[in-house]
Amino acid sequence: MNFKKITFIVLSALLLFSCGQSSKNNNQDKTEKSDEIKKIDGDDKTDRDERPDRGERPERGEKRKYEVIPTAPGKATPLSAFDEFNPNSVTISFDGDEITIDSDGHPNHTTPYWQESDSLYIKPVVAIAQTPGRIGSHRDRSISLTVSASPGLAVKSTSTGLGPIGISVTGVPIFNDSEGPGRALEEKIAETFDYAGGHVGPSGYHYHSESMDVPENTLLSHDDKKLVGIMADGFLIYGRREMDDSYPSDLDESGGHTGATQHSNGEEFYHYHIINEYYFGNLIVLFGGDFKGSPNNIL
Ligand SMILES: [Zn+2]
Numbered sequence: 001m002n003f004k005k006i007t008f009i010v011l012s013a014l015l016l017f018s019c020g021q022s023s024k025n026n027n028q029d030k031t032e033k034s035d036e037i038k039k040i041d042g043d044d045k046t047d048r049d050e051r052p053d054r055g056e057r058p059e060r061g062e063k064r065k066y067e068v069i070p071t072a073p074g075k076a077t078p079l080s081a082f083d084e085f086n087p088n089s090v091t092i093s094f095d096g097d098e099i100t101i102d103s104d105g106h107p108n109h110t111t112p113y114w115q116e117s118d119s120l121y122i123k124p125v126v127a128i129a130q131t132p133g134r135i136g137s138h139r140d141r142s143i144s145l146t147v148s149a150s151p152g153l154a155v156k157s158t159s160t161g162l163g164p165i166g167i168s169v170t171g172v173p174i175f176n177d178s179e180g181p182g183r184a185l186e187e188k189i190a191e192t193f194d195y196a197g198g199h200v201g202p203s204g205y206h207y208h209s210e211s212m213d214v215p216e217n218t219l220l221s222h223d224d225k226k227l228v229g230i231m232a233d234g235f236l237i238y239g240r241r242e243m244d245d246s247y248p249s250d251l252d253e254s255g256g257h258t259g260a261t262q263h264s265n266g267e268e269f270y271h272y273h274i275i276n277e278y279y280f281g282n283l284i285v286l287f288g289g290d291f292k293g294s295p296n297n298i299l
């Protein structure tokens, strides 16, 4: 056995982590537990999804438990924004004052987290390690979010919690800047992100960070004005730039402000941006702040 092989085995055995819980939220459940990171190696054909179920994953449909916070009256969310969601994974339903976003959680872009038999599977471009599990496996979890069609700012902000805190235009859940109870994102975790800023956790594929500037990325927002998705409080989230390509200068601590976007036909409404700040290295998180509206539970 050569040295490289030994190094690989040692690294494979050492790396541990778990997914998706805010360090700031005191009202958390402890459902997502440690998982091994699989070091990338072309010769390793182990299928981690064949391991016995250890009973540690959240139940499908488990409710987040956000408190309802009173809000000021809000402006109508521009409906043309919903045309940007991936129709293969996402269904949008409009019902009076409410909008429901349902998704199977499957992205419409390439990633090494697809199963190798899938047409969207690619070899890793930026990830140097991978979390266990693949899209289309038992880890998949569909998500549903119902928001006000005119979300307002809440009387107080709410820290983000475990699991999905928003839904991306691709249909993939958006997670916050933590990877476990009291565990902020760190280099070892970021090494498992694909170019889309995503990886697989105990409840499936999800994004933590802005996508990366690589030729393979033809879809996702990177240092631009593209729509990123919708957060659990009903506010849209855009890329780092305004529609005139400038960086907004009046963002609150969650990346939000009131202004017009390419979808709003000149109407001003509250929306978030990805904050143009490095979290560490060249990593920019999608949403590391608190909800400024009243968050709805993503089921
Ligand atoms: Zn994660």
Ligand SMILES: [Zn+2]
Pocket (backbone or CB within 6 Å): 242, 248, 257, 258, 259, 260, 261, 271, 273
């Ligand atoms: Zn803006």
